[in-house]
Amino acid sequence: MSDSASGTGIPAAGHTAGVHRPASGAVVAVLAFAGIVVALMQTLVVPLLPELPGLLHASASDTSWVITATLLAGAVATPVTGRLGDMYGKRRVLLLSLGLLVVGSLVCAFTSSLVPMVVGRALQGGATGVIPLGISIMRDELPAERLGSAMALMSSSLGIGGALGLPSAALIAQHADWHALFYTSAGLGVAAMALVLFLVPESPVRTPSRFDVPGAIGLSVGLVCLLLAISKGGDWGWASGTTLGLLAAAVVVLVGWGMFELRTSAPLVDLRTTARPQVLLTNIASVMAGFSLFAMSLVLPQLLQLPEETGYGLGRSMLVAGLCLAPSGLVMMAVSPLSARISAARGPRVSLMIGMAVVAVGYGLGLFLTHAVWQVVVVASVIGCGIALAYAAMPALIMGAVPLAETAAANGLNTLMRSIGTSSSSAVVGVILAHMTTTYHGAPLPSLSGFRVAFAVACGAAVAALFIAAFIPARHVRATGGGTAKVPAPAPADEPV
Incomplete structure (x- = not known):
């Protein structure tokens, strides 16, 4: 007894008869924890960046591959793992991805040389697909009334983990051997694997096909x-x-x-589905949103750590700088359910537009409020609030326009678009800060004007995302007994409804 999920007689999500399924709250908590662990991995080496050349006995240019390898591996792995998840089981591929994180962390933990470190970081990058896979599992397993808030939390876990990971990594690096960072990452990865193995069921929704x-x-x-x-x-x-x-x-x-x-x-990617206006415009807006998210991570820590003698630096340590950004992660966690409620009442397009408008306001505030630590905390929290609203809306927009059997691949592509945005942000903001400098004790430092230009560019990216989101086709909302429900456009005749 099963509904057809993909035209092949595969059981529909959440309806496997006679099988005990864990509580939806446990599934959400475990998947969100796995997403946060992956996001923590991405910020793990940030406190070490100035010291990596000495630690790995290599030039600064060569040690930059420690970051680049993770970026490239994640970009390649995300769409591939999404498609494999649709074909062979999302939970199975999610466990494999977390396994890559653990192995990569252990490789890094046992080395002080450049090449093994780059290999280990590339393996860690292979876990980037955990977040889109987790969102897809939620769609398959959770009841409709829990799905919106759960997807919002999972989608926001990338920003939450990044904001919370920076002070945690700085604390460990400051008080222990730097290899402890990777032992910690491996331990968290093992914990996430164990929780997924025991508490997250395998989705019955599959797409029988060749890879x-x-x-x-x-x-x-x-x-x-x-x-x-x-x-x-x-x-x-x-x-x-x-x-x-x-x-x-x-x-x-x-x-x-x-x-x-x-x-x-x-x-591997159904480009005809990807070309639908709702999917295409959401992915383009995701590039701009990723750009806006990462600009904050590049600019605010530097402002906090530059010497006070520059006239605009706040002279704080890396640990204090990380703690100043941590509230933005807590704000993301608190705001993500609000995005789900807005999406249920007005549609996810409205949530995305509101989120990007809040991000633009946050960067606008950053043009003026950078003279005290509390001001930086406010700016980061406002931007984090907007990112949580926007990131939570994206998977809802994507999954409202793709067949059930393609959710992991479609979410993986959307995550890839955000990664392209963060990579572009790193390049653009890096160029701005490298060319707009001032001299301090004979050494060039980013100038206040450079930081303000970076804020203005990030604000422009958020406004561009807002403009693009305005053209996403609206989803009509009808009243139901329990509140509201979205009515998507009818699916074409050759696709599952």
């Missing part, structure tokens, strides 16, 4: 060329042959990949 190996290779090559050019262009020179060659190769490979995907019977 698109050529599509995975083509997308991986295109993304690596694109993100490598974006992340390393500042070091190599934006007009250098290497950077321009990689950008040109990315265009050629991705265009060829798109043509192949449109012709294959079982594509």
